[in-house]
Amino acid sequence: MSKFYIVYGAFILGWFVYLFVSGTRLCLPDAGAPDRPVGGAAVYHK
């Protein structure tokens, strides 16, 4: 079990590093879900 746990723990540590490098936040402040198209989103500045 201990060996399995070490491998499991190493995987979690690796995953943590991957999350950091990829800029992934598991607990994001909720962005919500717009229920209608955003008028300005389709308008490019350029």
Add this chain to the structure above:
Amino acid sequence: MAGDTPDFESEMQKAGQLPPASARPRKVKVISCPRCGSSVTIRNPGASLSVVCDACKSLLDAQDANFRILDTCARATKNFQPLIPLGARAQLFGKLWECIGFCARRDGGYSWEEYLLFNPYYGYRWLVNLSGHWNFVRSIKDTPKLDYSGKTATLDGKKYSLFNRGNAVYDFVQGEFYWNVHVDESVSMEDFISPPYMLSSEKSGQDIVWSIGEYVEHSLVAKAFNLKSFRKPSGVGANQLTGSQREFASIKKSAMVLFGLLTLAQIVSFILCANKSVDVENFTFSPNKKGSVNSRVFKIEKDKANADLSFVAPVDNSWLWISGALVNNDTGLSFPFEKSIEYYHGHTDGEDWSEGSIREELGFSHVPAGNYYVSMDYESGSFKDTGDNAYRMTVSSDVPDSGNYFICLLLLSVFPVLYSFAVYGDNVKRWSESDFTPALYRQGES
């Protein structure tokens, strides 16, 4: 009549355990029982004080020239059959031992068996069997220190908890012993545990003898003595180190290391995060009206980093709703969002209350580097100030995050927590057999 100890030394020599001492091998002595005339073997003459005749159960004085009868043991009519036959030898804890004595003892409803083991170079040891749980026991000269309540004993810095206190009576004896044993003799005894060890004291008159036992797996004893039929242990032994306890002990060390590494990684991630505000803008809005607005274009430099948007609005018993998107000005890639900023407060039934906040935050993961703007539709409720109001938007990139750390910490804790429950369950079972159960392990008591 005397003879050489049958190949005891050669067995030890084979196992590489024979000390280089020039001590002569012990002699086995065979005498005639003064009561029935049967042959009685004394395996450790000189050291054994009493020996029991197998045929008539007479207890003989092994030190007396005429082997006078000490006790007829007539009361020991119950036929006890030792699992380990007298004269059997086995390697235990790296040494060769011979079983030379057996006694059955009881304390109230509990009964157990004790096997006296002997090695001419290492002295005596005991194998104690209670409900299939075995202990390898040796006498100690040190006296453990008892606390004021008598419920904790300390020896060599290790604390032992009182598990059992009672009076032990000999029901049956067989073989030879290094003291004058008497059937029906009662001694007061106490057992203190710190798995896998057990400290035991036996008090007879003013004499107190302390011994320390170490739990031995029943399969190890069966294998060592080549025993075919063997009772499997029932329940959890007083000082048994259960599988869960062993696993928990090894997992605990790994968990501490992993927790440390994860915390270190979290600290490094905090240091490496730029936590950069890429845009701070104020937007005006009119109460009770809808509107649309775009922010200016700003640059997110770090590729695949996270991004945070926060809004602060002067809502006071009112609300501001914003629906929009973080839009890449070059590719059109958008990250939509919807947020309602509400803050209400008042005084009801003599109590102040409040809910909501004037500040709201939302976030996005792995946002590609590039030029961005925020496009928003908004709508608001009534405001005290009926003129134009303003809300502030802050966009941050590469923000330090604690959520990932706590989720990983939770995942790392799963196995240690599960095992700690299993260990707790084992301890509840263990202590259910004791009259001195610590409060932590008491079950079903009010």
